[in-house]
Amino acid sequence: MEIRVMANILEQNDRIADELKAALGAQGIFALNLLGSPGSGKTTLLENTLAALKDEMNIAVIEGDLFTSKDAERIARQGVPVIQINTGGGCHLDANMVRNALAGLELAALDLIIIENVGNLVCPAEFDIGEDCKVTVLSITEGEDKPLKYPLVFKQAEAVILNKVDLLPYTSFDMEAACEDLSSISPGAALLLVSCRTGEGLLDWYSWLRQRIAQKKTRSQADD
């Protein structure tokens, strides 16, 4: 006997993610899913972003990490609430983990939640965790071939941050090829050239983020 099913394998995850979207949307909170390879600079970007924005809005961070709380400790030093999720070897965050983490945050007071995903260009891209948008960090020391090798994580991103541009003189990174590949995979995404070391490009990133947060606030107030 044949049984026709036509069921989405990630249905359960997606259902929880939709729940989270509705809950965060109702409070006008913007949620950002930060993706990228291990060592691409996600936590460093976060540290800079928190230092720049924490006085103008209320931010909380969720840190996904395989086993440690090292990144969460770095974030806590910025004086913002941070919740650690240890995946115990799991290669990605899923919506249920984020739901559990959110239970530990005082949502009513928040404008922005940034979720640093597990460092990995493959697995996290497939899992919606209730975010408004994904942002992918690619550091130039990883090489310009990564967008074509890991297309999904770049396709899903609304902004791609090319980090560590201070190291360009010391690498053979082909910026033209990288930009060309990125804009063909993800034609609508913002491409931001940044150095968390020198600060180059960070102001553009903050403006991009502020604008996305403001758009959501306007939309959720219009819904009220």
Next chain:
Amino acid sequence: MHEMAIAQGILEIVADAAANNGAGKVSRIKLQIGQLTAIEPDALRFCFAAMAAGTMAERAELEIEIMPLICRCQDCSRSFAVEAFRLVCPDCGSHRTEITSGRELRVEHLEVE
């Protein structure tokens, strides 16, 4: 390996569908997996075999159909097969394209005894 989570999702869907149809053993599971997903078919087979051991899907054969990446241009309405992950419209050059196939992660049908 997130294929473990995917394999678990498949097994839950299969168990539900089999139970709802009063089926005993599952002999075949047909999946549709988009080209633009983060799934490695061999890793998925491996994880599924591990996950299905001792269940009614233990002997099920996994058939995986890879769904090609196809986009539709929102400006000129042309549908096109995407090559080399270039999601830009080959006709009018528009960047406003939407994926109509290639993101599937779907259990299509089962064969049961």
